[in-house]
Amino acid sequence: MSDGPDSSRAVLDLPALRRAELTERPYRWAELPGTLRGAPGETARKLEEEFPTQGFRLTERTGADSEKTYRTRNLPLIEQGRPVAESLPSLSPLWRRLVGELASPDYRAAVAEATGRPLDRCLIEARAVRYGPGYWIAPHTDRADKVVTQLWYFNSEWPARWQGTLRILGSPAADDVRAEIAPRQGSSVLLVRSADSWHSVTPVSPAAAQDRRTLLVHFVDPTAGTAAGDPPPGARVGDV
Numbered sequence: 001m002s003d004g005p006d007s008s009r010a011v012l013d014l015p016a017l018r019r020a021e022l023t024e025r026p027y028r029w030a031e032l033p034g035t036l037r038g039a040p041g042e043t044a045r046k047l048e049e050e051f052p053t054q055g056f057r058l059t060e061r062t063g064a065d066s067e068k069t070y071r072t073r074n075l076p077l078i079e080q081g082r083p084v085a086e087s088l089p090s091l092s093p094l095w096r097r098l099v100g101e102l103a104s105p106d107y108r109a110a111v112a113e114a115t116g117r118p119l120d121r122c123l124i125e126a127r128a129v130r131y132g133p134g135y136w137i138a139p140h141t142d143r144a145d146k147v148v149t150q151l152w153y154f155n156s157e158w159p160a161r162w163q164g165t166l167r168i169l170g171s172p173a174a175d176d177v178r179a180e181i182a183p184r185q186g187s188s189v190l191l192v193r194s195a196d197s198w199h200s201v202t203p204v205s206p207a208a209a210q211d212r213r214t215l216l217v218h219f220v221d222p223t224a225g226t227a228a229g230d231p232p233p234g235a236r237v238g239d240v
Contacts (some may be wrong), residue, residue, distance in 0.1 A: 028192035044186025048154040050092035078126035122219040131212035136203040145224035153183035169198035
């Protein structure tokens, strides 16, 4: 299988992604340390330095009557499988190249092989996400149409006291923590959606000296239903 027309300049390490080994506990997911090409840490550092700064919108849902509460800032990069033209001019050449790779058939095939899920009919949605102090996402499972999620983190410095960790949960209970993942620079996480794929992001500490920076990708099946009360497909909402 091809890794693209110019794999020597590729940002993503698709062979490493295809070799991903997912755990089955408490559902199918994996933390992947090496899915970016280049010298160890070099590409991640450059992506961190050039992480988008313009065009972010605050998205939030709060209140006791909401099943899923969150506060994040989002910049759409890919919608309905196509790069967002309005966002591209503010991106560096490296980030534009990455967006192009995420929208490619080769990336889709690699994720399908890693997860064992058929993704041919899915549309790719991607966005850059910033979490400022106090931003969070409450325990939730993704909408039923979000078949697979992949995310990358871009913080070279993130001490434990800044919190803002991704929690893999065994149930809706916030303290039923099965794994806790700090936003380490360049690391990636794959999540395969199920009725039990509970996860959350703990509130970023007021002491955090920088935003928690995430690249988030969803494979969205437009033929699948969505759970009652969830935002419709295409809504710019917070996520992991």
